[in-house]
Amino acid sequence: xxxxxxxxxxxxxxxxxxxxxxxxxxxxxxxxxxxxxxxxxxxxxxxxxxxxxxxxxxxxxxxxxxxxxxxxxxxxxxxxxxx
Numbered sequence: 716x717x718x719x720x721x722x723x724x725x726x727x728x729x730x731x732x733x734x735x736x737x738x739x740x741x742x743x744x745x746x747x748x749x750x751x752x753x754x755x756x757x758x759x760x761x762x763x764x765x766x767x768x769x770x771x772x773x774x775x776x777x778x779x780x781x782x783x784x785x786x787x788x789x790x791x792x793x794x795x796x797x798x
Contacts, residue, residue, distance in 0.1 A: 719735075720742070720758055720759065721733045721734065721735035721741070721742055721758050722735045724748065724756050724758050727750065727756065728748070728750065732748055733746055733748070733758045740760070742758060742759065742760045743760055744760065745757065745758070745759045745760070746758045746759075761778065761779065772790060772791050772794045775791050776791065776794075776795070
């Protein structure tokens with residue numbers, strides 16, 4: 716989240732293809748853009764995990780699950796410490 720994905724995509728395409736701002740949280744929806752027939756870029760609001768069975772611990776670490784919703788943070792801390 717808030718790392719400039721939209722700006723990077725605009726730079727790669729060499730023109731403004733997605734809206735970007737210096738204000739965090741500007742991108743509101745998921746967008747796909749094809750650079751070539753085989754290369755597709757995805758712009759999203761924050762990190763979007765694929766629709767696979769991703770453990771909640773990893774979702775929290777990657778920032779796609781709100782840490783404020785975590786009721787028991789010690790398992791996440793333990794996971795990081797073990798790795």
